[in-house]
Amino acid sequence: MNGRTDIAGILGSLFFASAGAYVFVASLGMSPMAAMFPRTVGAALALLALVQIVTALAPRLRNRERMVPRQDAAGEGSGAAVEADADGQAESRGRRLVLLATMVAWALLFPVVGIFVTSLAACIVLMFTGLFGRISPRRLALYLAVVLAMVIFFHLLMGTVLNIPLPRGLLF
Amino acid sequence: MAVDFGFVLAQAFSPFNLLLAVIGVVLGTVIGALPGLSATMAIAVLVPFTFAMDPASGLIMLGAIYTGAIYGGAYAAILVNTPGTPSAIATTFDGYPMAKRGDGDLAMTLATLASVVGGVVGALSLITLSPLLANIALAFQSSEYFWLAILGLTLIASLSSGNVLKGLIGGAFGLILSMIGVAVIGGDTRFTFGSSALLGGIDIVSALIGLYCIPVLIDLVARPDRHLEPAPLGRGFRLFEAVGLCVGNGVNLLRSSVIGTLVGILPGAGGSIASLVSYSEARRASRNPERFGRGEPGGLLATESANNATVGGGFIPTLVLGIPGTPPDAVILGALLVQGIRTGPELFTQQNGIAYIFMFGLLIATLMMLPIGLFIGRYAYRFIVNTPKALLVPLIAFMTVVGSFAIHSNPHDVVVMVAMGVLGWLLGLAGFGPSPIVLGLVLGQIAEQGFMRAYMIGGARGNFGGQLLFDRPISWAIVALILVTLAFPVLRRLRRSREAGSEVRS
Numbered sequence: 001m002n003g004r005t006d007i008a009g010i011l012g013s014l015f016f017a018s019a020g021a022y023v024f025v026a027s028l029g030m031s032p033m034a035a036m037f038p039r040t041v042g043a044a045l046a047l048l049a050l051v052q053i054v055t056a057l058a059p060r061l062r063n064r065e066r067m068v069p070r071q072d073a074a075g076e077g078s079g080a081a082v083e084a085d086a087d088g089q090a091e092s093r094g095r096r097l098v099l100l101a102t103m104v105a106w107a108l109l110f111p112v113v114g115i116f117v118t119s120l121a122a123c124i125v126l127m128f129t130g131l132f133g134r135i136s137p138r139r140l141a142l143y144l145a146v147v148l149a150m151v152i153f154f155h156l157l158m159g160t161v162l163n164i165p166l167p168r169g170l171l172f
Numbered sequence: 173m174a175v176d177f178g179f180v181l182a183q184a185f186s187p188f189n190l191l192l193a194v195i196g197v198v199l200g201t202v203i204g205a206l207p208g209l210s211a212t213m214a215i216a217v218l219v220p221f222t223f224a225m226d227p228a229s230g231l232i233m234l235g236a237i238y239t240g241a242i243y244g245g246a247y248a249a250i251l252v253n254t255p256g257t258p259s260a261i262a263t264t265f266d267g268y269p270m271a272k273r274g275d276g277d278l279a280m281t282l283a284t285l286a287s288v289v290g291g292v293v294g295a296l297s298l299i300t301l302s303p304l305l306a307n308i309a310l311a312f313q314s315s316e317y318f319w320l321a322i323l324g325l326t327l328i329a330s331l332s333s334g335n336v337l338k339g340l341i342g343g344a345f346g347l348i349l350s351m352i353g354v355a356v357i358g359g360d361t362r363f364t365f366g367s368s369a370l371l372g373g374i375d376i377v378s379a380l381i382g383l384y385c386i387p388v389l390i391d392l393v394a395r396p397d398r399h400l401e402p403a404p405l406g407r408g409f410r411l412f413e414a415v416g417l418c419v420g421n422g423v424n425l426l427r428s429s430v431i432g433t434l435v436g437i438l439p440g441a442g443g444s445i446a447s448l449v450s451y452s453e454a455r456r457a458s459r460n461p462e463r464f465g466r467g468e469p470g471g472l473l474a475t476e477s478a479n480n481a482t483v484g485g486g487f488i489p490t491l492v493l494g495i496p497g498t499p500p501d502a503v504i505l506g507a508l509l510v511q512g513i514r515t516g517p518e519l520f521t522q523q524n525g526i527a528y529i530f531m532f533g534l535l536i537a538t539l540m541m542l543p544i545g546l547f548i549g550r551y552a553y554r555f556i557v558n559t560p561k562a563l564l565v566p567l568i569a570f571m572t573v574v575g576s577f578a579i580h581s582n583p584h585d586v587v588v589m590v591a592m593g594v595l596g597w598l599l600g601l602a603g604f605g606p607s608p609i610v611l612g613l614v615l616g617q618i619a620e621q622g623f624m625r626a627y628m629i630g631g632a633r634g635n636f637g638g639q640l641l642f643d644r645p646i647s648w649a650i651v652a653l654i655l656v657t658l659a660f661p662v663l664r665r666l667r668r669s670r671e672a673g674s675e676v677r678s
Contacts, residue, residue, distance in 0.1 A: 009338065012602025016341050023348055026363065034358030036627055037620045038351050045344040052337045092394040099393050099565075100594060103386065106573060107590040111583040119573065123566035130565035132396035143562055150567060154574055163224065164578050 006056045013049040013056070020046030098129050114169030116155050123147045180525045183228055184532035192225075192233040193537040197544050200240025205248055211241035211259070212499045213384045217571045219377055219507045220578035227511040228526050232533030234507060238500050239291050239483045239537050243545055246283040246476055251276055259479035262447040262471075269467035281414040282469055283476045284545035286425060289418070290477030291538035293429035294436065294484025299531045302488050303520050314629075317493075318622030319650040321615040324495055326657045329608050336661045339608045342599070346612015347619060349374050356617055357624040369584040376506035378576045378585040379592045379613055383606040385572045386593020392565055411546070417469045424454050424470050425477050432478035436485025436498060446485075450478035484534065491515055491527055494618060499607050502614045510579065 023042030027035040102125050110118040127147050135143075158164045183189065203214035214237055222230030245260035250267035263283065270279040325347075329339025352363045353373030364370040418425060428450035435446035454474035455464040464471045486498035494515035496502035508515055519527045576589035596606045635643075 006603065008602040009335075009604075012338075012599055012604055013341065016345055019345065019348065023351075023363070030355075030360045030362065031358050033624065033628075034355035034360035034362060037623055038348070038362065040623070041344055041347045041351075045341065045348060048337060048341045048344060052341060055337065095393040096390050099390055099569075103389075103569065103573075103590045103593070106569075107583075107586040110573070110577075110586070115574075115577075119570060122573075123570055126393075126566040126569050127562045129393050130561040130563075132561070143560075146563055147566055150563075150570065154570060158574055158578060165581050166577075167583065 010053050010056050013052040017046045017049035017053070020044070020049060095129050099126065102126055102129070110169070111167045112169050114171040115166045116151065117169075117171040119155070120148065120151045123151055176525060180528040180532060183525075183529045184232070184536060189229055189232050189529075189533060190536065192229055193236040193533060193540055194544065196233040196236025197240035197537055197541050200237035200242075201244035201247075201541075201544065203237075204241030204244025211238055211245070212380070212503055213388065214238075214241040215500050215503045215507075216377065216381045216384055217568070217575050219503055220575045222507060223510060223578065227508075227513055228529040228533070230507065230511060231504070231526070231530040232537070234504050235483070235487075235530060235534040236537035236540075238504070239287075239480060239534065239541060240544075241500075242480050242483055243284070243287040243291075243476075243541055245479075246287065247280065250279045250283060250472075259447055259482070260475070262451040262475040263479075265451065265465050265475070266468045266471035269465070270469070270472065273467055275467065278410045278414060278469075279472055281410055281546065282417060282472050284542060285414055285418050286428075286473040286476035287480040287545065288538060288542045289425050290429040290432055290480035291483060291541065292535065293426070293477075294433045294481035295531065295535040295538050296484070297433045297481075298484040298487050298491075298534065299528075302492055302527070302531070313644070313646075314622040314625035315644055316622070316646045316650060318619050318626060319647050319654070320493060320495055321619035321622065323650050323654050323657070324611055324615055325608065326654045335603060336658065338604050342604045342606075342608030343612040346609040346614075347616045349379070349609070349613045350616020351620070356620055357628075369587075374588055374592070374613065375576075375579055375585050376613055377503065377510065377579050378589040380503050380506065380610055381572050381576050382589035382591065382593030383596035383610055385568060386590065387597040387600050387606070389565060389568055389572075389593075390597050392561055392568075418473065421470050421473050424457070425473055427457070428454060428474040428478040429481040432481025433485035435478070436482030437488045446478040446482045447475035450474045480538070483538075487531075487534070491519055491530075492517065496611070496614060499610060502610055505614060 020042045023038050024046065027039040027042060030038070102122050106118055106122040124144065124147060127143055131143075155166065159166045199218060200211070200214055203217070204211055215234055218237055219234060222233050225233070242259055246263050246267065249260040249263035250271050267279045267283065270276065325343035326340065329336050329343055348363075350373070353361070353371055355362055361371065431450040431453060432446040435449060451464075451471055451474050454470055455461045458464065458468075458470055460468070482498055486496070486501045487504075489495045490501040490505055492515075494505065496505050505515065513519070513526065572589060572593075573586055576585045577583065579585050596609070599609070600606070
C-alpha cells in the first residue's frame, strides 16, 4: 500500500475544500453575527483540506502515510483467481448499489405509499440482497415469514405500543 | 436545591426501571456481540424507543444498553478474533489465544467479571466526582466552552483515526453541518438551499444513525462470507477459577479501571483508547510481559475492565459540561436534548435529581451484567452467530428507518439519515471516519455560542483576543492540551521513523 497516492483521500479533500470555500463565500452575504463562525470554520476547513491534498501528493510523506487496508481489497493470486475476484467485486458493487437504491426509495416513498407496504417491500428486497447462494424453497418461505413477522412486530410496537403516528399514505 | 436521595433511590430501584435495565443490558450485549455493530450504533438504533418513556427511565435504559454493548463486544473478540465493538480490539490480543487453546469459556467468564469491576469503578467515579466537577465547571465561561469543544475535536481527530489531518477535516465539516438552519446567534437562515425542511437543521440522532449504520449495512451485503464463524465452547463457566485469577490481578484490575475512567472523561477518547492504554500498562507492570499476546488472563482483564470503566467516566463530561466523553455519549447527549434536558452544572441541582437517578441506574445495570453476562450473553452470541445475513440486513435497515422516523415522527429525518449514511460511506472510502464528523455536529452549537459570546464581549471591550484566550488562564490550559494532543501523533511518527532508520542502519 505504501507509495501509492491516496486518490480517494484527495478526492474527499477536494470535496471538503470546495465545501469550506462555499461556506466562506456564502458567509459574506450574512449578518455579521451569523457570519463570523461559518467564515472562520469554512476558511479552516478549506485550508486543512488543501494541506491534506499537498501532504498526500508529497512523495516524501506519502510513503510514511499509514492507510487502513480494506478487507475487500484484492489480494494476490493467479489469473483465474484475479478474474473470479473481479467478478466478485462486480457482484458486491451491484449489491451495494441495490442496498443504496432501496434505502433511498424507502426513505422517499414511505410517506406517500405508506410505511407498512414500503417497509415490507424494502425488507424483502434487502433480504434477497443479503442472500448468497441457493437456498431451498422451504427455507426461503421461512425467511419471508420472519421478515413479515418482523415488519408486523415493529409496526405494532411503534404504532400501537409507543403511539407514534405512522404515515399510512396511499395504501397503509 | 438539595437532592432528595430517598426519592432518587426509590426511582432508580423501581421495578419498571430495574426491568428496563435488564432489557437494556440484554439488548446491548446482543448488538455489541456483532462485529461492526458498535455500542454507538446500538444506542443510535434504540434511542428513539426511549423517547416515549419518562426521561429518567429512558436514560437508565440507554446507560444499560451502552454498558451491555461494550461488554458484548468481548464475545466475538474472544471466540472469533473479531472485536464486536472497537473498544474490544485489545481484547483479541489475549482473549483469542485463550479460546484457541481451549480456554474460551474461562476467557468469557473473566471478561464478564472484569467488565463488572470496571463498570462499577466507572459508575462510582461518576456518582462521586460529577457533583465536584460540576462546581469546577461553573468557573468555565463561554470562551472555555469554545476551547473545550475544539479540544474534543482535536482529541477525536488524533485518537479515532490514523490520520490526524483527516480527523480535523471531518470535525470541521461536522461543525459546518451544525450550522445548517437558523443561526443560534444572529438568527439568519444558513445553508438551507431554499428547503424549509432544513430550517430546523440536521437532527443529530438521524445523522448518527445514518453515519454509523448505513456503511455497516453496505459492508454486510458486499461479501458472501459469514459475518461470524462459530468457535467450539469448552467446559462450563469456570467461575471459581476466574474469581481466583481476578483476585490475583487485583491491582491490574483496579489500575485498568482507573485508566478507563480517566480516558473516558477526556472528550473524544473512547473504550478503544482506554483498553489499549491499560493493556500496555498491564504488560509494562507485569512480571511476565512475554506472556502477553499469547493468552495471558491479565491482558484480558486489563482491556475489559478499562473499556467498561469508560462508560461511567465518559458520562462525567457529558453530564457536567455537555461535552460527550465517548461517541456513544454523543448519541445519549442527543437523546437528552430531545428529552428537553439541558446538561451542565445545573443538571445536578435541578430537574428533580434526574442525573442521580440515571447514575444509580447505571450502577444497577452494571451489577446486573454479571448474571446476564454469564447466563444469557453467551447464548445470545450463539443465536447471533446463526442469524443469516438475509435476515440481519433487513432487520438493521428497518430499525434505522423506523428509528430515525420515530425521533420527531417526521419523514424528513429518514431522508436526512439515508443522505448522511451515503455521505458517510463515501467519505469512509476516502479515509474520513464518521466519529469526528459526528462530534463536530454535536459540539457545533456549543462551539459557536462560546466563540460568538467571546466575540461580542471582546468586541465591546475592544479586546477579542484577550476575551477568547489571552486573559483566560483556563483557556490557556485547554489550548495547551490541544497543542499536546496535536503534537503527540507528530512526535510518535518522528520516533517511529527514527527507530526504522536505526533498524535499517543496524
